[in-house]
Amino acid sequence: MSDSTHYDALVCGAGVGGLASARALGELGLRVLLVDRQRAPLDVAKGEVLQPGALRVLRRWGTERLLRERSAVGLDRLVVRTARGDALMALDYRQLPDGDRQLLAHDHLAILTSLADGLGPEVEIRRGVLVQEPLRDDTGRVTGLRLTQKGVSHDVRAPLVVAADGISSRLRRAVGIGGRRVDYPHRLVSLDIAGPAWRPEDFAAYLTDRGLRLAYPLPGGRVRLYLQTRSDELRGLDRGRLEEWAAQAVGEVPALHGLVPALAAAAGSRQIFSVTRFLSDRLAAPGLALVGEAAYAVHPMAAQGMNTAITSAAALAEQIGRRLGDRPAAGGPSRLDTATVDAALHAYQAERLPFLVQAAQTSGNAARMVTDLSWPGRVVGRRAVRCTGANPRLLHTVTYNMAGLGPRPLTPLDRLQQIGLLPDPRAHLVPAG
Numbered sequence: 001m002s003d004s005t006h007y008d009a010l011v012c013g014a015g016v017g018g019l020a021s022a023r024a025l026g027e028l029g030l031r032v033l034l035v036d037r038q039r040a041p042l043d044v045a046k047g048e049v050l051q052p053g054a055l056r057v058l059r060r061w062g063t064e065r066l067l068r069e070r071s072a073v074g075l076d077r078l079v080v081r082t083a084r085g086d087a088l089m090a091l092d093y094r095q096l097p098d099g100d101r102q103l104l105a106h107d108h109l110a111i112l113t114s115l116a117d118g119l120g121p122e123v124e125i126r127r128g129v130l131v132q133e134p135l136r137d138d139t140g141r142v143t144g145l146r147l148t149q150k151g152v153s154h155d156v157r158a159p160l161v162v163a164a165d166g167i168s169s170r171l172r173r174a175v176g177i178g179g180r181r182v183d184y185p186h187r188l189v190s191l192d193i194a195g196p197a198w199r200p201e202d203f204a205a206y207l208t209d210r211g212l213r214l215a216y217p218l219p220g221g222r223v224r225l226y227l228q229t230r231s232d233e234l235r236g237l238d239r240g241r242l243e244e245w246a247a248q249a250v251g252e253v254p255a256l257h258g259l260v261p262a263l264a265a266a267a268g269s270r271q272i273f274s275v276t277r278f279l280s281d282r283l284a285a286p287g288l289a290l291v292g293e294a295a296y297a298v299h300p301m302a303a304q305g306m307n308t309a310i311t312s313a314a315a316l317a318e319q320i321g322r323r324l325g326d327r328p329a330a331g332g333p334s335r336l337d338t339a340t341v342d343a344a345l346h347a348y349q350a351e352r353l354p355f356l357v358q359a360a361q362t363s364g365n366a367a368r369m370v371t372d373l374s375w376p377g378r379v380v381g382r383r384a385v386r387c388t389g390a391n392p393r394l395l396h397t398v399t400y401n402m403a404g405l406g407p408r409p410l411t412p413l414d415r416l417q418q419i420g421l422l423p424d425p426r427a428h429l430v431p432a433g
């Protein structure tokens with residue numbers, strides 16, 4: 001069966017990457033079909049913190065205003081601390097350019113909902129629809145998608161397909177784009193703590209010998225807690241033993257003792273995540289663009305994934321918008337032709353891939369500094385955290401990059417200074433902006 005409705009773009013996946021792509025392409029007046037196999041967005045604890053780089057885009061779309069109206073929490077600092085609470089490295093966002101001075105935290109579901117609520121009439125969403133495979137012409141170009149809904153398959157065609165179908169992207173694999181995937185040797189347990197006696201003021205990362213403990217405030221007086229655990233540590237634990245494990249993991253951090261009384265009630269909220277990083281070799285194939293984790297995934301504790309998905313979606317649409325110029329407005333015949341799509345995809349990959357390579361390196365280093373539990377990893381990681389924290393110049397560059405405003409790559413000399421192997425005579429020279 002074939003769907004004869006005209007679309008300029010088909011977007012597979014209604015996570016942050018797909019919703020942002022649909023929003024950005026719809027804004028150009030393009031007719032977009034967004035599909036997701038889930039019948040409704042899932043309430044998963046996979047990303048609550050938005051960085052200033054993504055907030056620039058969300059501000060333009062009105063999504064930041066929606067999130068703030070829905071009680072999102074503004075955070076000024078991202079602080080790495082000892083278990084006793086002493087600050088080792090404080091990324092102070094208040095030193096960034098005007099308009100970029102806060103992180104924003106809200107539940108992942110609230111972020112998805114706010115993005116979906118901002119979609120215009122150009123975007124049609126269909127949920128409960130599985131994308132089976134890309135459709136291709138004789139040259140191999142992607143020309144549409146084969147969809148299945150309630151057991152019935154049908155084909156939809158469009159000049160542009162966006163694969164925003166997550167890290168295991170079926171579409172990426174179908175067009176033969178490879179990449180480098182690394183699974184970390186630990187997992188993360190998330191807990192949603194309601195009504196605690198104490199709340200952190202910042203995005204606070206505590207280093208312990210058994211792993212990272214991360215806490216930050218969420219709306220409604222709640223706290224999001226992430227606990228690092230060995231991959232095999234929780235195997236076979238029932239709810240009671242898991243509660244004991246969590247109480248012990250939090251109990252080892254004196255700074256978090258104020259959360260302990262509320263832990264038992266939070267046990268039912270726990271979710272466990274395996275942790276992976278991934279970078280695809282390419283961001284596009286003829287007729288198809290990759291956005292979000294289909295192309296790029298980093299350790300969650302770098303708080304970069306959603307942000308990169310949003311800025312990539314905006315970058316893709318910008319490349320298309322530049323080439324559309326002032327062609328007939330929406331509602332008319334197709335505004336997108338294959339030549340426009342090809343030129344835009346070429347430019348999208350050329351602009352975005354080097355950015356993602358750089359961001360992957362920065363995020364990978366940051367994650368290693370705070371989660372590597374091997375003896376040398378711990379020694380070097382803590383040294384790097386301490387030395388960066390004591391060096392205003394490096395601290396500013398790291399804050400700028402984490403905020404998604406960069407990249408301002410660290411030089412090999414910077415890296416030696418970051419682990420204290422060389423003194424830094426320019427440490428006091430904080431870059432402007």
Ligand SMILES: Cc1cc2nc3c(=O)[nH]c(=O)nc-3n(C[C@H](O)[C@H](O)[C@H](O)COP(=O)(O)OP(=O)(O)OC[C@H]3O[C@@H](n4cnc5c(N)ncnc54)[C@H](O)[C@@H]3O)c2cc1C
Nearest residue numbers: 013015016017037046047049131166292293300305306307
């Ligand atoms: C524990 C954790 C904490 C995190 N914290 C942060 C954070 O603080 N800040 C941050 O920026 N990032 C964070 N991240 C990363 C962030 O969650 C991801 O980068 C982001 O959600 C990726 O969005 P996406 O749209 O690319 O993919 P996904 O969210 O995986 O969405 C893919 C969508 O595609 C759909 N789909 C897949 N295949 C098909 C198919 N064949 N047909 C139809 N639909 C399909 C799926 O149903 C899904 O809805 C965190 C991640 C984890 C795991």
